[in-house]
Amino acid sequence: MYEHDLAYQADIEVNWCEQLGTVLANEEVLTDENGNKISERGSYPVIKKKMRQW
16 A cells, blocks of 8 residues: 555654653543643643654
């Protein structure tokens, strides 16, 4: 698929939680009372991080 340009890699911004060590879906990210993005699992900070994706 890659050889026929049906698949490609790109650096995409994802929701990253350092404490959980994983990428989170948009549905797993909440906004706290101060407007900060937090994880629904543990209320840890979430940042946008570029990662190589297919």
